[in-house]
Amino acid sequence: MSCEELRDHYEQYALGLAEEPERAEIRAHLKRGCEVCMAEFRQARELTTLLSGAAAEAQPSGKLRRRILASVGVEPRRLGWWAPFWAVAAVMSIFAAAYFSGREKEFAEQLANARAYERNQDIQLTRLNEAFAILNGPETTVTSFGAGQAQPPKGKVFVNPSQGVVLFASNLPQAQSGKTYEMWLLPKKGNPVPAGLFQSETDGTALYVRRGAIDLNATSAVAVTLENAGGAQAPTSTPVIVAALGRG
Amino acid sequence: MTLFPLLLALDVKEEADLIARLQRRDPQALAELYDRYGRLAYSLILRVVRDTGVAEDLVQETFLRVWNRVQGFDAERGAVGPWLLAVARNRAIDYLRSTTGRARNSLELEAAEHPALYSDMEKDLLLSDKARRVKAALQKLSPKQREVIELAYFEGLSQSEMAERMGEPLGTVKTWVRTALKNLREELDAAVAI
Numbered sequence: 001m002s003c004e005e006l007r008d009h010y011e012q013y014a015l016g017l018a019e020e021p022e023r024a025e026i027r028a029h030l031k032r033g034c035e036v037c038m039a040e041f042r043q044a045r046e047l048t049t050l051l052s053g054a055a056a057e058a059q060p061s062g063k064l065r066r067r068i069l070a071s072v073g074v075e076p077r078r079l080g081w082w083a084p085f086w087a088v089a090a091v092m093s094i095f096a097a098a099y100f101s102g103r104e105k106e107f108a109e110q111l112a113n114a115r116a117y118e119r120n121q122d123i124q125l126t127r128l129n130e131a132f133a134i135l136n137g138p139e140t141t142v143t144s145f146g147a148g149q150a151q152p153p154k155g156k157v158f159v160n161p162s163q164g165v166v167l168f169a170s171n172l173p174q175a176q177s178g179k180t181y182e183m184w185l186l187p188k189k190g191n192p193v194p195a196g197l198f199q200s201e202t203d204g205t206a207l208y209v210r211r212g213a214i215d216l217n218a219t220s221a222v223a224v225t226l227e228n229a230g231g232a233q234a235p236t237s238t239p240v241i242v243a244a245l246g247r248g
Numbered sequence: 249m250t251l252f253p254l255l256l257a258l259d260v261k262e263e264a265d266l267i268a269r270l271q272r273r274d275p276q277a278l279a280e281l282y283d284r285y286g287r288l289a290y291s292l293i294l295r296v297v298r299d300t301g302v303a304e305d306l307v308q309e310t311f312l313r314v315w316n317r318v319q320g321f322d323a324e325r326g327a328v329g330p331w332l333l334a335v336a337r338n339r340a341i342d343y344l345r346s347t348t349g350r351a352r353n354s355l356e357l358e359a360a361e362h363p364a365l366y367s368d369m370e371k372d373l374l375l376s377d378k379a380r381r382v383k384a385a386l387q388k389l390s391p392k393q394r395e396v397i398e399l400a401y402f403e404g405l406s407q408s409e410m411a412e413r414m415g416e417p418l419g420t421v422k423t424w425v426r427t428a429l430k431n432l433r434e435e436l437d438a439a440v441a442i
Contacts, residue, residue, distance in 0.1 A: 011429040012429065015401060017400055046436065047382065050373070060290040069279055071308065071312060072312070072315055
C-alpha cells in the first residue's frame with residue numbers, strides 16, 4: 001500500500017486500533033525508514049499523547065513523592081528550621097525508650113504525626129504559592145458568588161487569563177465518602193470543561209487552584225459540582241457553586 | 249511538592265539537562281521530573297484505574313520505569329513528558345487488562361513506550377497550542393465519537409471490544425472512530441498551520 005493510502009490509519013495505529021492489512025503495512029513502512037510515514041506517525045503520536053488532556057486534573061497524596069524518591073535511595077529531604085524540633089523529638093524518643101519501657105510506640109506515633117503535619121504544610125504552602133501568583137497577576141479579575149444567601153456556599157473566584165483560577169469557598173457541605181468536588185469551566189458555547197478535583201476542609205472551606213490559561217472571551221462561568229471520586233467528564237449533579245465571570 | 253503546571257514550561261536546554269542528569273543517576277533530577285509531571289501522570293492513571301491507591305502505585309512504577317530506562321533516551325532530541333505519559337498510560341492499561349481478565353498484549357505496550365519513538369517530538373507539546381486545540385476538539389465531538397476515543401485511549405479497548413461494550417455494530421463503531429480521529433487531526437493540522 002502507498003503512504004497516501006495509509007494516511008487515515010496512522011492515528012488508529014498509534015492508538016492500537018489499526019487492523020490488518022493496514023497495521024502490517026504501516027509497520028513495514030516504518031521499519032524501512034519511510035520518511036513520509038515516520039512524519040505522519042510522529043504527528044499521530046502527538047495527537048494520542050494530547051488525548052491525556054481529557055483526564056480530570058487530580059492531586060496525588062504528598063506521600064507519593066517521598067515514596068518514589070525513597071525507592072531510588074534518596075534520603076528524606078532536609079528538615080530545615082524544623083531540625084532542632086526533630087532532634088529534640090528524637091532525643092526524647094530515645095530517652096523515653098530507655099527509661100520508660102513501653103512508651104516508645106507512643107513517641108514514634110507522635111513523631112510520625114509531626115512528619116505528616118510537616119508534609120501537609122508543604123502541600124499547603126505550594127497551593128498558597130500558586131494561589132498567590134494568580135492573585136498578584138495584573139490581569140486577574142475577581143467574581144463573588146453566594147452573597148446574600150444564608151446557607152449555600154459563598155466565596156470568590158479569581159481568574160487570570162494566562163495563569164488560571166483560584167477558588168475560595170466557605171459553607172461547603174462535607175462531601176460524603178466516595179464523593180469529591182469537581183470544578184468546571186462553562187464555555188459560552190458547548191459543554192462544561194472539567195477543571196480538576198478537590199476536597200473541602202472539615203470546616204466547610206476550600207481553596208482550590210486550577211493552573212492553566214483560560215480564554216475569558218469564550219468562558220461564561222466557573223461552576224462546582226459533587227461527583228464520584230475520580231471525577232466525571234460531564235457534570236452529573238446540580239452545581240453547588242456557579243460564579244458568572246465578568247459580573248463581579 | 250508538585251509545581252507541575254508552573255514548572256512544565258521548560259526551555260529546551262533545561263529539559264535536555266534534566267534528562268542528562270537522570271542518565272547520570274542524579275536522584276534530585278528524578279524529584280524534579282516528578283514535580284513537573286507527577287500530577288499529570290497521576291491524573292491520567294487515575295482516570296484509567298479509578299482507584300487512588302492503585303493509581304499511586306502505578307505512578308511510582310511509571311517513574312521507576314523511566315528512571316531505569318532513561319539511558320536509551322535521546323537527551324537532545326527527545327520529549328520526556330510525552331514519553332512518561334505513554335509509560336503511565338501503558339502501566340494503567342496493563343493493570344486494567346490484568347484485573348478485568350482481558351488479553352494482555354505486553355509486547356505491544358512495550359513497543360509503544362520505546363524511548364526512540366519520542367525523539368523529534370515537541371518538548372513543550374503538553375503546554376502548546378496543539379494541546380489546547382485537541383482538548384477543545386474533544387469537547388466538540390459527538391458523545392459517541394468522544395466515547396470511542398476515550399474507550400480506546402483510557403481503557404485500551406479494540407474496536408471489536410468497544411462494539412461489544414457499547415452494544416453497537418462494529419461498522420458503526422469504526423465510523424465513529426474514523427470520524428473522531430479525522431476531526432481531531434484537522435484541529436492539530438490547523439494548529440500546525442498557524
